[in-house]
């Protein structure tokens with residue numbers, strides 16, 4: 001069974017055709033592209049397309065221990081919030097470092113990114129294809145999903161970094177509220193300096209979602225050192241330092257007592273309220 005729906009009318013897809021408005025969707029880089037009719041190539045989209053043209057893995061996710069630890073911390077939240085059989089949706093999958101962990105869980109998934117090449121890489125790097133994990137090109141501003149179908153939506157790194165306009169940012173949260181089941185969860189994470197965390201919190205508080213909890217990750221020291229030593233990253237010892245999980249854990253232990261101040265990633269755990277007024 002497919003969870004995918006038309007991004008225009010939100011009705012079920014039959015293969016690559018909308019069962020209601022009859023629109024036929026095409027593949028890009030071998031992946032079904034579910035863009036709405038109104039979607040225009042924005043400056044933000046061009047930015048991400050250019051980024052992937054220049055480098056296949058723009059954020060060096062698996063190479064850096066801090067990124068692997070980030071993915072593990074995200075998965076600990078996913079494990080708590082998405083019991084077996086849940087539908088999890090991952091927005092902005094990049095090259096799939098979280099997806100590869102997600103597909104080991106007994107959950108169904110819809111995984112997407114704005115950039116076709118990113119989704120194609122994610123799909124290619126997942127070890128064993130599964131019928132209940134679907135990969136598409138789409139935008140978090142126009143989700144290709146039916147109303148009230150999702151148990152857990154992941155908006156990771158993240159709504160503020162995606163270079164959206166104010167209206168598009170509101171659209172991301174309105175779409176989250178539309179597709180998530182009442183009582184279902186949305187994890188909103190971004191990579192920010194702690195002084196910018198209130199901006200993310202305010203965007204959530206203004207939205208129809210309810211903020212349930214905040215989870216700051218203890219990773220600031222790792223990122224600060226990594227950016228200070230970036231000019232030396234060609235040196236073997238520097239590469240080893242930042243790729244070592246042991247070093248990553250020590251730096252995390254040093255950051256942890258500082259709470260939000262020791263953090264570059266904060267996850268806002270949100271809920272779609274059962275009733276709009278709750």
Ligand SMILES: C[S@@+](CC[C@H](N)C(=O)[O-])C[C@H]1O[C@@H](n2cnc3c(N)ncnc32)[C@H](O)[C@@H]1O
Pocket residue numbers: 048059091092093094095098112113114115118138139140141156157158162
């Ligand atoms: C920094 S990476 C985040 C990867 C991963 N989610 C994580 O947390 O590590 C951001 C990704 O979001 C994608 N992206 C940017 N704007 C988006 C949008 N409006 N909808 C879906 N994906 C988007 C980019 O193409 C990029 O691959």
Ligand SMILES: [Zn+2]
Pocket residue numbers: 006007008009010011018019020021022023
């Ligand atoms: Zn349609």
